[in-house]
Amino acid sequence: MSSQQTKAKKTEQPETSITIKVSQEKLPVGVMPPDFPEDYVVGAVTPFLLSSEFVGETPHLPMIDLALSKEKAVPVQLWGMLYKNWVPNPEEEGRSVFMQGYENRGPDNRRKRIYMSATTPDLIDQKYRPKIQLFYKRFLSDSNAGKPMMKHYFENYYDLYWNLHVGAMGDEIPDEVRQFSEGFNATLGFWYPTTEMVCKALMQARATREVLKAWLDKRVQKIMDGKQPDEDSTFVHYWLKNGQLGENFRRIDIVFECFHNFLAFSQWANMVYNVAAKLEPVHGDPAVRVRFDQVMKDPDASDGGAFTPLDRLVMELFRVISPNGGSFSTMARNRAMLGTAFSGIMTPHLPASMSPLHWQNPTEFDPDRFKSAPTTVDNDEAKAHQVGLARCPFSKASFPVKDGRKVTMTNSAFGAVYSEINGKAVPLVDTAGYAPFGFGYRRCAGEQLTVEFIKEFLRHVWKEKVSFSKLDIPVASKQPVNPGTVLNDDIAFNKAK
Numbered sequence: 054m055s056s057q058q059t060k061a062k063k064t065e066q067p068e069t070s071i072t073i074k075v076s077q078e079k080l081p082v083g084v085m086p087p088d089f090p091e092d093y094v095v096g097a098v099t100p101f102l103l104s105s106e107f108v109g110e111t112p113h114l115p116m117i118d119l120a121l122s123k124e125k126a127v128p129v130q131l132w133g134m135l136y137k138n139w140v141p142n143p144e145e146e147g148r149s150v151f152m153q154g155y156e157n158r159g160p161d162n163r164r165k166r167i168y169m170s171a172t173t174p175d176l177i178d179q180k181y182r183p184k185i186q187l188f189y190k191r192f193l194s195d196s197n198a199g200k201p202m203m204k205h206y207f208e209n210y211y212d213l214y215w216n217l218h219v220g221a222m223g224d225e226i227p228d229e230v231r232q233f234s235e236g237f238n239a240t241l242g243f244w245y246p247t248t249e250m251v252c253k254a255l256m257q258a259r260a261t262r263e264v265l266k267a268w269l270d271k272r273v274q275k276i277m278d279g280k281q282p283d284e285d286s287t288f289v290h291y292w293l294k295n296g297q298l299g300e301n302f303r304r305i306d307i308v309f310e311c312f313h314n315f316l317a318f319s320q321w322a323n324m325v326y327n328v329a330a331k332l333e334p335v336h337g338d339p340a341v342r343v344r345f346d347q348v349m350k351d352p353d354a355s356d357g358g359a360f361t362p363l364d365r366l367v368m369e370l371f372r373v374i375s376p377n378g379g380s381f382s383t384m385a386r387n388r389a390m391l392g393t394a395f396s397g398i399m400t401p402h403l404p405a406s407m408s409p410l411h412w413q414n415p416t417e418f419d420p421d422r423f424k425s426a427p428t429t430v431d432n433d434e435a436k437a438h439q440v441g442l443a444r445c446p447f448s449k450a451s452f453p454v455k456d457g458r459k460v461t462m463t464n465s466a467f468g469a470v471y472s473e474i475n476g477k478a479v480p481l482v483d484t485a486g487y488a489p490f491g492f493g494y495r496r497c498a499g500e501q502l503t504v505e506f507i508k509e510f511l512r513h514v515w516k517e518k519v520s521f522s523k524l525d526i527p528v529a530s531k532q533p534v535n536p537g538t539v540l541n542d543d544i545a546f547n548k549a550k
């Protein structure tokens with residue numbers, strides 16, 4: 054065969070581009086309303102339609118390999134809510150640790166350690182608890198009894214949120230800031246950018262974001278200037294002191310974390326609703342009710358192990374409710390075409406928490422499982438060897454805080470960060486069978502605060518003799534809570550006289 058014959062035939066390119074005309078009735082219809090703003094369609098809807106979400110493996114160890122990355126691991130339709138030009142611009146507009154790959158976080162997950170210096174158990178106990186208690190007092194006040202309760206939750210939630218971050222409440226919170234928060238929450242909950250609801254909410258968040266950022270920047274300055282009363286009861290105080298405005302926690306990052314945290318905090322509402330649903334006498338879970346009554350007789354007893362009876366009850370509620378469905382990562386690609394840049398993979402939580410590989414009795418409601426579960430303190434080098442590894446996946450490192458407290462942020466062999474306060478470790482359960490707060494180096498930075506938030510809920514319910522009842526209402530109002538979750542506001546609380 055001559056070389057002339059083997060040569061591939063060159064495809065002839067037309068000189069002008071070809072447009073295939075499709076008649077109007079053959080175009081896709083019904084994907085979204087026709088009047089969505091153009092930038093919204095290009096920035097949110099199209100990338101969303103091109104994206105996919107895959108299910109990852111259920112972990113056997115309490116960690117996620119670095120191959121599944123946190124770098125820009127944000128569902129693609131949300132970028133426009135966070136950044137001006139609909140695409141991530143963390144260098145110029147700020148970033149959250151939540152969306153940063155391990156390799157970019159500074160030495161030994163430094164950004165995470167700085168973040169968590171503001172959420173350690175000593176601060177929860179001394180600085181944040183009164184704020185949480187005030188929230189429950191207002192939310193569960195007599196005047197709100199007997200009515201759908203989540204509406205009242207949200208009437209008070211934004212005050213708690215800003216009080217914890219920058220010490221602001223009530224009139225100190227501008228209208229635009231409240232509008233941003235509502236838009237942010239509705240975008241998260243209703244999720245699908247093809248719906249009118251999400252379009253309106255996301256555009257509302259965009260329209261108010263610059264006012265919010267300017268307000269936050271002023272609040273940060275006030276704390277820096279020492280003009281904020283009780284400044285050491287705000288997250289920003291600790292981020293300033295321990296990040297020292299360095300590259301791993303810049304001023305724009307503090308501002309960004311302050312509003313990005315709506316994503317994290319949104320899950321509190323989901324948890325409060327679901328705990329109330331479990332305690333409801335007719336439709337709830339009898340096993341939870343029995344345990345609740347037992348535990349609340351002596352919630353803080355020291356009965357061995359790292360956790361009190363109330364800690365264990367709340368942790369078990371988190372294991373079975375699992376308000377956060379999975380840990381979202383971006384993937385490296387070997388071969389793929391359209392849309393991969395927008396896609397991600399979810400490491401599932403509930404299957405891990407319910408796996409018979411991790412527990413003898415996974416389906417039982419048994420808070421005592423945490424009496425003997427391995428913790429971040431147990432998971433050291435010896436443990437890494439025991440599970441067949443030649444070394445710790447994450448070597449031990451210590452970050453002493455710089456805000457005057459005797460607190461060190463350290464980590465388990467699998468990367469989970471926890472604190473040592475006045476020389477005493479305050480551990481977390483560290484097993485793949487306890488998944489509600491994720492795994493390893495990227496595990497939730499607000500876990501202990503969140504557990505205390507629910508503990509305070511249960512204490513209040515017990516002390517004030519609060520009960521819950523499912524309401525028989527034909528059309529309950531919808532409350533968006535965490536990503537992709539909208540609740541029917543159909544539970545009321547009541548108080549014994």
Ligand code: HEM
Pocket residue numbers: 123150151152165168172314317318320321324376377379380381382488489490491492494495496497498499500502503
């Ligand atoms: C019910 C409440 C909450 C649940 C169920 C929850 C759950 C989680 C989960 C599963 C992750 C891991 C995500 C992943 O690896 O992709 C995570 C990460 C994170 N959470 Fe939470 N969270 C809650 C509340 C909070 C609160 C109140 C805060 C802040 C005070 C917070 C701050 C964070 C941060 C900063 C990360 C990123 C950690 C990292 O990548 O290193 N969370 N959370």
